[in-house]
Amino acid sequence: MVAGVPPDYFSATGQRWGNPLYRWSAHAAEDYRWWVERMRQTMKLCDVVRIDHFRGFESFWEIPAAAKTAVHGIWQPGPGEAVFNAIRRELSDAQGRLRIIAEDLGIITPAVNALRLAIGLPGMRILQFAFDGDARNPYLPHNYEANTVVYTGTHDNDTSRGWWESLSRAEQDYVRAYLGVGDESSEEIHWQLIRLACSSVASLCVIPMQDVLGLDSTHRMNAPGLGEGSWEWRFSWQQVEDSHARxxxxxxxxxxRKPG
Structure with a gap:
């Protein structure tokens, strides 16, 4: 059996990652020591750790190793709150908080959301998922809660400009209506989305460098389920102008959002 996720809005055949599954009973017997030490080392390298595929701690998708895609699999129970309690005992701040973001995208059930809330971790909101025409869409900023991290897009999304160019005219009109801008805004749509993210109540705002630079789909970081061409993009400081920083x-x- 190997790990992955079933079909979702990222991939019609799911994602077959191919790595072996954790034997959670063995981790529990050691009070999740491996996880604590791994997190300790990671926190030395960065300010905040985003745990990918957070929903796997509630339940994870088990795929037969011989399967070519992730379509056929079953959900198995994860370790739940226990692993985070072990991490919190050694690595929380003075207020008992963890420097962790829960990547809660994909198939998120009430049980997954309840686990995130019980641990007290912020979830994620992606602007590119927001504009389906439904005012109740949880990715629209007026529906956010403060304990949230907003992204224009993640490494698994197209760049904001590439995403915009893939939309129909009607979809673009809806985005413009929500932003309160006219047709002339198209050339600066990435900055309009950056402004929207920054103006939200989300406690943290993350902007990919491709969006700061206004780059198209050829600069996309990753296309889930496809290996070739992914994770190859790099930026040069020569691309960055003083106007971007200003x-x-x-x-x-x-x-x-200014530090200090």
């Missing part, structure tokens, strides 16, 4: 600084000032 615009980000102004948005941070306007919306109270």
């Amino acid at each position: 615009r980000l600084a102004e948005l941070a000032r306007l919306y109270g």
Whole structure:
């Protein structure tokens, strides 16, 4: 058996990652020591750790190793809150908080959301998922809660400009209506989305470098389920202009996101 996820809006055949599954009973017998030490080391390298596929801690998709795709599999129970309790005992801050973001995308059930809330981790909201015409869409900023991290898009999404160019005229009109901008905004749509993210109540705002630079689909970081061409993009400091820094600084000032 190997790991992956069933079909979702990222991939019609799911994602067959191919790595072996954790034997959670063995981890529990050691009070999740491997996880604690792995997290300890990771936290030395960055300010905040985003745990990919958080829903796997509630239940995970088990795929036969011989399967070519992730379509056929079954859900198996994960370790739940126990692994995070072990991490919290050694690695939380003075207020008992963990420097962790829960990547809660894909098939998120009430049980997965309840687990995230019980642990107290912020979830994720992606602007590219927001504009389906439903005002109740949880990815629209007016539906956010403060304990949220907003992204224009993640490494698994197209760039904001590439995403915009893939939309129909009607879909683009809806985005413009929500943003309150006219047709002339198309050339700067990435900055309109960056502003929207910054102006939300989300406690943290993450903007991919491709969106700061206004790059198209050829600069996409990853296409889930496809290996060739993924994770090859790199930026050069020669691409970064003073105007990029000034615009980000102004948005941070306007919306109270400036450090200190």
